[in-house]
Each structure stands twice: as C-alpha cells, then as structure tokens.
Amino acid sequence: MSCVTPYQPETKSLPNRSLIVDGYITDQLGPHQVTLTYTADYTNTAVNFIVSGATVYVTDDQGNRQSFSDLGRGVYRTPATFKGQPGRTYKLTVILPDGRRYESQPETIRPVPAIDNIYATYTQKSVGNTATFDKGFDVYLDTTDPATTGDYYRWVWTHYEFLDFCEVRSRFVGSTAVENSYSCCQKCWDIIRCTGANCNNAISDEAINGKAISGQFIMRAPFSSLTSYYLEIEQLSISRDAYIYYKSIENLTQNNGGIFDAAPSSLRGNMVSVSDPGETVFGYFSASGAQKVPYRVDRTKGEGTPNLIIQPPLPPSPPPPPCAECVESDYRTRIQPRWWDL
Template sequence: MKTVSYFLCLVLATLLCQCVTPINPDVRSLPPALVVDGLVTDQPGKNRVSMSFTADYTSTSLNFVAEKATVFVTDNANQQTVFKETSPGFYQPDSSWRGSTGKSYTLHVRLSDGREYQSKPELLKPVAPIDSIYIEFNQQLKLGSDAYDKGFDVYLDLKDPATPDDNYRWSWVHYEPLVYCDVIRIPTCPGCAIYQEYGLTCCTKCWDIIRYQNLINISSDNAINGNRISRRSILRAPFESYEPYYVEIEQQSLTKEAYTYLSAVKDIVQNVGGLFDAAPATLTGNISSVTQPDELVLGYFGASAMIIRPLYIDRSKAPVTPDIILAPPPQPPPTSCAKCEESQARTSKAPKWWKF
C-alpha cells in the first residue's frame, strides 16, 4: 500500500511540474529619462538643483544620479550664476548667492556626455508675510490599538494680497540635536554571536536634518483672493521627548505654471493605487532637451520668494507623558567618538536661529 501511495505521489508531482508554463512578459525597456528638481529663491543657502536618471523597469537600482554636469542659471539681464556639484547629483551656487524678486531665471544644464537642457524662464514673485503661527497639542487613539498618537499640530495664518494669481507652498525643516553620531556592535562575550549595540558620542555638536517628505502643501487664492488664509496645517511634531522641538517653517510663492505642475503631481501621488484608479500619465515639467527636442525630460525648475520663520515647541508643557524612544547605552571604556559627517541629512553647523 505504501508503495502505491508513493507511486501516486510521484506521478502527481510529475504532472504538476509539466503543467507549469513559465511566463516571460514582453516588457518594453525605455531609455533612462533625466529628472530635474531645481529651485531659485531670494534666500541664501536655499538654492539648489538635483538631477538623476530614471532606472529601467528591469533594474533593481533606484534612480541614478547625474554627476559631473555643468549647471548654471541666467536671469533676464543675462547674468550667469554657476551651480557647483556639492554632492553626487546635487548642485548649489555660492552660499551667499540669492535670487531677486521681479527677475526671471532660466536653468541651463550640460551633462558629461554633452547633452544640453534648458528650462523655460520662471518669474520670482514676491510672497505675502506670515501673520501668526500657533501650536495645539493633540492626542488620538491609533487605529486598532489602545495606544495614543501624541503630537503638536502647527498652523499658520496670513492675509492674501488683493492681486490675483497668488499661489503658495509650505514646507519645513527640523533640526534634531544628536548625542550619538554612530553605533558600535560589541559581542556580549568572547566568541559570542550575540552583540550589544552601544552609542558613539559625537566628537562635536551635530544635528540631523529632517525635511518634509512626500508632502505637497500648496494653495491658490482663486477662491479667496484678498482674504485671510486661516489655520493652514503645516506639520505635526512628535511628542517623543520633553526637549524643545526646533523647526524652520518655509512659505514660498509659486508661479501659476509651478502651481499647476505641483497640483498635478499631488493628484498623481494621492489618487493612484485603488482598483479603479486610472494609470498615471507621464508628467512633464518646464525643462526640455536642446540637443534632442523629442527626448523625454521630467521634473521642474522653479523660482520662489521665501519667508522662513523659526519655531520652538516647548514640549515640557504637554498634559501627558511623551512616547520616549530609548537610545542605546553609551560605549563602555575605553571610549571613542564619532565624526559628524556633513551631508544633506546631517550638519555640524548650528541652525541660524538655534539658541540652546
């Protein structure tokens, strides 16, 4: 009986293997497209151009950065400003340079292979001032949990000018002071495969730079021209410590074209993913190829006036206790320290309005 059962299992396994037909989808391979994200503002240190190439569908990599390019902007008086590569694929002018309201700016790019690109001119429009910023502590039950989501909601008010076609974008940058700049793993005993993580103290003062992510917070005055914009939600600061929370709030002007582009991007990001959603269309911006006019180029080069307001959130006055995130213990003697590595996400330079 066992022999019969074994034979039947063998036959069934053979049939199953023979019934599986491998599917080799006919995937169309598209050439990499240049992606540009550029901005000129009237604030020093807030001007940048980042460039990358889209990865092929069959590639396991993320977008490839566009290195060793020649990048510069010209204004309507034909004054040229060079943007130097400060990190792979990231280009900035001299830290003291800034744009001027009322001027138009055009981006020019020449890649290392000789291909050239140019944006349409973008007008740097003025932006209305921020009237007030206020903070409200709020806690809500997390979905499907007995735990609470605790945080500080930040809002702002402003008075929109009576002129039409005023468009706005809001963003923020948080600087988190660090105790540890790295971690080290030490075996719990000689020859053990179990490790304990210890924090390496920063050799100098150091901050993590945390920017808004995947957030397109924009508005137009089409429906409220000349009236107030009230309780505009800007961010939610986490309640993970009693330490002050430092954040710089940015309010930018947008041209009508930039607002239209960002609105389309926002719709694609927020509305795609459901069963009956339409497939996202390729969204082109205001940049085109000079050498190959039919080439697909993605992204946008914008010009914005910017108002920056620092904000300190006193988290010690919250009516409940914070959700403290435990850090690893410090390194046991003999101790060493870790360097604060300068990058887009970390700096040893104190924020402009830091006062602690």
Template structure:
C-alpha cells in the same frame, strides 16, 4: 470589475511621482518601485529651487531605475549646474555630495528678477529650465501649535499640530506652497556594532564637527499647495504645516517656509499630488501632466522630469515646547555613549545631514 493594467506611460508617471516625493525630501529612503520593463533607459529627474531668502539653494540630479542598496549610483555626478538671471549674472552650484549641488551661502535671489537653470551632465548632455520670475511672498502672520491625541490602528498617536495664519495679496493669480524643515543637533554621526559571545551592542561614534540632522516631510501628503482662486485677497487661517511627534519633552526646532510660486509650478505639484493618490481609474489626470519645466537641449524628444522652482519666500523659525504635552512621550531608545578610544566620524553633507548652522540657531 477587474481594472485594466496601467499603460507604460502611466506606470512611468506614477513612478516619477513617488520618486520625486522621496528623492526631493529625504534622499536616503527607498521609494515605491513598480516594474518598469517598458523603459529602454533611465530618465533624468531634476529637483531644484531658489528663493529670495538667504541660501544655500540646492539642485538634485538623479535617474529613474531600480532603487536598491546601490541607489547612490543613480545620482548624476560630475555635472555643471548654473543659474542665470535676466541681467546675465550667473552662479554655479557646487557638488557637495553625489548628485547634490548647492550654491554658496552668499548667493540670494531677488524679487522681480527672472531666473533659469542650465545643466551639463558629465557625458555632455545639456538641459535648461523655463525662465521664471521671482515674485515676493506675503508675510506669515502667526505660527502656533495644538496638542492632540488620536487613536490609530497601532495605538495612541500623540503629537502637536502646527498651523500658520497669513493673508493672500489683493491681486488675483497667486499660488502658494508651504514646506518645513526640522533641525536637530546631534552628538553621534555613526553607530558601531560589536558582537561578543553572541551579545550584540551598539555604541555611538561622536561627530568630528558640529552637526545637525535635517528632517523634512515624507509620503504622498507632503505637497502642500494653494491657489487663491476662491479666496483672493482674504485671510488664510489654520493652514496645516505638520504634526510634531511627541517623542520627547525636548524642544522641536522648525523652519517654516511660505513660498509664492508660479502657476506652472502649482500645476506641476498638483499633478504630482494627484498621481500619487490616484487609483488608476479611467478619469485620472493624464500622465503627461507630471512633466515639469526642464527640457533637453541635446535631444528635443527626450523625456525629462522634475522642476526648477523660482519662489519668493517668507521663512520663520518656530519652536514647539513639548513640555505642554499630556501623558508620557513615546521616548526613542538612547544610543550608548562611545568608548574613550573610538575615533570620531565626519559630518557628511547630504539631504538629511549638514554642517551648516541653521539660520536662527540658537534662537
């Protein structure tokens, strides 16, 4: 039987789900783009967080619309972004790239405090998040990895599965989220392409500053959350964090975060997860559930999507020793070194590149 077409609201909701996943996590990748002819104007998407770990913290502001090569134009630039706690103390976010706002590294959330986000766009529109209390997270007891090889349609997938062990707190009503970040120090911040007599060559252009590539999870399976409803007070064992690719014998540096999130944040992330894997059936979750904790102060009827998360966190470093892998790594082709006269290229702050030294680098 042929499925009926998706309603405009469900189409919008599914679009938001995919957009959130990609713009939150890597920023530069073109996400899934269905047709949205029913939308009269772009919808603001807000993604931000603070924790009780050392900053900086980040808020991303963007709009729904066709994602093309001009996607950077969809970032909301020139906004004033501020977080305020329940004592009235305020901290401004600084715009470090188009639509990307960060706090100073000296600012840090505190367990027991309540926080909310306020946004004033360049056109004067104002927005506010629901206040959330920062609840401390339990420690990560153990991090470990296991090498495995899997047959796939495209060949043999070799990699290292990373797991953590932890323990839920004895009180009921705890909700968790896990995320990871891989940092890789880079030599080249640009690639120069030249074609001479029909032969094209690429050479790397050195970074002007010390620079790291920032790699995070992408795709619909990256929202990793858990409710303690069925395991209250018990151990959480072999919680999967990520799969490290076997592309080198070099060490793979990770920072793993265990977040204690609110029930509202948990329901939001589960809604996004459900919508990305949904097949459009009649028993799907209602699209309205994807709406987060941001509301417009200028127009009460305006749709706003995204979430400002206030989380207790435990962050730990972990290094995967890929020398323990079996067989040969799927080595990526190396970039040819630059010539002596090539100028350096600036390390530009973005979702996927930073000049800020990782917290435990080097271990």
C-alpha cells in the same frame, strides 16, 4: 494553508535613466539646492540613481550667472551668499558629463506676503485596534493674500535635530556582537526636509483673493520628547505652472483608489532637453519669492508620556570610544541652524 498561483501583472515603466531635476531658488540668502537623479525601471525596486559630475548653473534675464557646487550624492548647491532678485526671471541649465544639455522654462520671482502667525495643536489618535496612540503636534500658519489676482503659494519646512552620537559601530567581544555609540567630534545636526506629499501643499488665490489664509497645515511634529522641535518654515510665491505641477502631484499622491480618482500618470514639469527635444525629462525648477521663519514646537504641552524613541546604545565604560566625524551632507551638517539659539 493552500496553494497560491503567482500572478505577474503587466507593468509600464518610466524610460530608464531619464533625468529628474528637483530644486528651487528664492530671494532669500542661500544656499539653494538642486538634486539630480536618473529614473530606474520599476522592476529595479523603483530606486533612482544619482547624477555626479554635472555642470549646474542658473542665469537671469540680465545675463548674470551663478554656478552650483557638486556636493556629491546628486546634490548641487549655490553659495550661502547667493539670492535671487524680485522681478528677475531665472533659468536653470544642467550639462551632464556626457555633454547632454537641459534647461528649465524661465521663472520670475514674485513677491510673497508675510506670515502672520504660526501655531501648533496637540492631537492623539489610536492606531488600529491597539492601545497605541499616534501622538503629535499639527503645525499651522496664517497669512493674508494681497488684493492682486493670480497669486499661488507653496510651503516647505526643514527640521534640525541636534545629535549626541554621530555613528553606531559593531564589534565582537569574543563571540558576542557589541554595538558602541560614538559621540560627534563637532557640533552636529541631522536635517529632515519635507519630501514628496509633505511638500505638495500648493494653493491658488482664485477662491480667496485678498482674504486671509487661515489654518494652513504645514506638518506634524512627533511627540517623541519633551524637548522643543525646531523648524524652519518657508512660504513661497510660485508661478501658475509650478502650482499646476505641485497640485497635480498632490492629487495623485492623495488618491485612495476610488473609481473617481485621477488615473496615475507621468508628470513632466518645466525641464527640457536641448540636445534631444524628444527626450523625456522629469521634475521642476522654480524661482520664488520667500519668507523663511523659525518655529519651535513646545512639546511640554503634550499629554501623558511621549512615544518612545529607541536611542543608540551607550558606549561601554571604560574605555570610551573615539569620537566620530560629523560628515557634511544633504542630511547632516556642522553649520548651526540660523535661529538655533532662539
């Protein structure tokens, strides 16, 4: 036990309420998505605030326009029938409710090679000096870079988890709090998307032009059940500017604090303010050629017992509680994943 003198370091914050744009379109059927948020000061727990009521649309080099619908919570989506055209150049426009206007730099959709193979390898690692193990399946893919130079790639993934329960509610029985799980009124899936460092695996063909890309790491699926783990994996062809942007994020997020690490910095991206050219805007909008494929991780090939996942409490019987609605959002959907029955 000792006295501690608090130390308040000098902090440098991002400009408050600067716009952040994150999203992309591809030459595959949608829906395609853009998220809009505002930055917050570091002293406000570094939380971003959503942008509601914006007008969002994309235009191509032939004057065609496609609008995005506002789904709430800062999420904007195209219709499921919309897809970009290879060789066309696209620009995103965002108009905020107060009239401020933003545009992206033009991005051209380039073709992407096919995914040759996807596979998963089971591994387990001890957690610290404990008897606990991190058990999971590392997912990889193989592809082949074409003979052309100047090709850049990025990989993203989405996991869908079928839900038995859509809500957990608390109630009191006398003075005792009781939790009840409410079954979903409709078929329902939770959506888990790669975010942050999990999606910043961009590479260039500079050192491997025309050769195989083997063992490209995609993600790690937890060994938390013996049921299969459903993934949809996208291989994207991106522009050189997009590659530099995502590679910079990767380098910054993987720093370990060594003296040779890159210094932290603010990454701008390809969005600019038309209303005020001096305004700071963050994020990136890209247009990519894509191949999306399903993959199921066979978790019966794990070793030992799956790591325990705490399930919601079962409802009391009788009487059973009413069902809970599956509310459509960025994280949950009633729409069955495209290849779910495979």
